[in-house]
Amino acid sequence: MGVQDSELVKKSLNGHYDAYSELVRKYSNLVFAVALSKTRDSSFSEDIAQEVFVKAWRKLSLLKEGEKFSSWLITITKNVCIDMLRKNTRLQEEVLVDNIFLTEKPSQTDEIKEAVWDALHQLEDKYKIVTVMHYISGYTAKEISHLLELSQSAIESRLRRAKEKLKKELLVSMVEETFNKQRVGEKFEEDVMWRIVPRIATIEIPVSNIEQSSNWYHKVLGTKAVHQDNHQAMLHLQGGNRIGVPTLYLVQTDDKSRLSFKNSNTGVVHSIIDFFIEDLERFHAFLKQEGVKVTGLNFFPGTTKGGFGFEDPDGNLLSATNVTHTGQV
Template identity: 35%
Template sequence: MTNQSDHTYIQQALKGDTNAFSFLVRKYQDMVFSIALKMLQNREEAEDVAQEVFVKCYHSLGKYKGKAKFGSWLYRITYNACLDNIKSYSRNFNTTELIEHVHEGEVGMLENGIDVLEQKERNATIQNAIKQLSSDEQVIILLYYFEELPLKDIAEIVDVSLDNIKIKLFRSRKKLFKLLKNEVESLKRTV
């Protein structure tokens, strides 16, 4: 489906066609739930937030101007709803200090070390490292690597400039590499 077909369904929904809005919900529900689950790390909270996102979307549909893709606009609503949820429950994310020195050789060493891990351990290691990032860093990494969104779309979702998102992505990757490197080194010592 293209953005044009989204626009058609949006126009129909604004005229009161609930089936048109249902189509948009079905089309984007997996995406919304996926990002909510990745941000909140709790299935029930993610389901609640996803439902809340579509309610907000329905009530705000008239405010959608079509400047950004509908999916990007919906991602932004999801992102903000997740941040509100995190703030309301005063979650305490484990943040690691930003590491200033990650060398290219270390990245290669990290890749070789990860190859030692079995697939299941590899996935768990990556997920645990991502959980140690701040919520903003997690979102940027998840949107870029797992949702494969272009940087322009991510910048729109988190409401920062394209240059700023590039910097944030660079720093988040650097921090993630350091966390993964430490995990791999720790696993090598125990093997």
């Protein structure tokens, strides 16, 4: 386990995102379990787990021994828990709401979960964390011993004592039933990597007149200028309510180069930017009405999917499409 982690850490440090993605997948439930042992709130613990992996990525160069990645991760998790619990009052607010505004009687399942957590929190931390790791993450005593850098006999002893304590409370089976279904969601790894992997922030567009082009992009594409002067304009897509990614950055220049290129295989002139437009025909008609230079609608045979090209006032070639690809929303 350690050798493999060391190799994955090394690759991650060299910019291999797939290697770090594997580490996230491998230890997601470990981090979640440690966080849950501190917060007893699944949703909040998943937020903490995401923050831990993002923070670990940013500080990975500080890890001198890659084979100790898992124990280093646990230390970061504990620290992030302390910080986020200190800053976040949502848990206390939820308890207050439960106590004051709850009109219905708690279900039997809720009462069982509460009883399980009450019993767990009576355990010392060293017993509590191994119990949660065992039941939530599904780790064996041998695996926990490696992760916590303790002997296997010590972990077995802690698990045994924890079970004895819970058995006295008649909660061993309830712990298994409560925690067996607690895992991070399938999208956890994807959500973490979305925050790490590079994505387009800005597309820079050459224009000859900032004011004219800024007004055109606002009218045609609904952009909002969040910064504009005589030489440049930063435009957010999707208006003021949502900040689109990427941002369009208009740059005034005397350079006559414009965005487009010719496909030497087909002879077709391509745009650099494709905008997703659900209703192509309606948008096409709108552009023609506004006097925008457009190409004809081009649909795939037998479908309503396709696209068309259009130009901004400076001749930058753009296009509209209602086709999406795997992984796009």
